[in-house]
Amino acid sequence: MASTRERALDAALALVGKQGIRALTHARVDERAGLPKGSTSNWFRTREALVAGVVAWLAESERAEFAEAETPPVDTPEEMIEALSALIALQTGPFAGRTRARYALFLEGAGDAGLLAPLLEQRRVFVEWTVALLERVGARSPEEAARALMAAADGLVLHRVTVDPDAEIRPVVERAVRSALD
Template sequence: MATERRTVLADAALAVLADEGMRGLTHRAVDRAADLPLGTTSAYFRTRRALLDALVRRLVALDQAELQELGAALPTVRDDGELTDAIAAFTALRLTGPGRRRTLARYTCAVESVRHPELREILVPRDNAAREAVRAFLAARGVPDPEGRTLTLLACVDGLVFDGLVSGRSVRREHILGVVAAAVRGPDEG
């Protein structure tokens, strides 16, 4: 029950952070969002730091589960267009619906990790099936340093998601195709 309550509170904290930003993340706001009596959040997470730590851990767990599921469901990618389409579907998830809230929370936490380096360790990208699918595609194409190019490609996609979130525009397929082509081609093959 305590673990379940902590999860409910971490989910509520994610929603508060996404909707109200870092300044709005308070124990009382999380209590309200979770529809629990005032004081519940502080009983489980005594400090704001403990609450933020739980929120970030929950965020990473949700993201990892989603990426694992997406990657496992992805058929073997055969060409740049298929990889582009898979990434386009993923970016749409990150910019709309529940994915949008997690994206807002993730970027807020990333900025906060500059001031709290211990959060950086929690937020560091991890291996998952989606990342492995991209790496395997690049390796199959004979791309030098497929791991490094995977990281670069995913960082570029993250930048497109960030721009889409800030600008309110969707991520255009041709932009994704451009970063996929650059990853396959490489800097010396332009």
């Protein structure tokens, strides 16, 4: 069973993903989590502490899920296209709220290095994973290709979670992967 702290953080993350960063208050988190009033503020005394807690929780949760995920081997460009398409479908489908929360938290942390650090660490892990996949499928400049591929994927994800949830995924990913390998 999740602790009071974990329930508060899950609720806070869902709240930010659904209503944006301005909706994040201790009282709203308590209500959304079904906790007694004041529970969230027992863990996070200030709003800044709550935001920092949500940022750390998001990064920690995603790293744990990534580590536990059973990912099929990726040895060909086609397998890479399939893997990235599936990942984007998850991030913009079942995890769309969390994805919107991540974007909101990145923007909130843009001027705060301490707040941004856990998100950047999470991104670093994903960059390393992407570079390794690109090396495995034959990219000549995997670091450069990863930057371009991730920029295209980020744009597609943002597009799907904001203005067009039904935008096609695979054609964009296929073009980006093939370009990364040229």
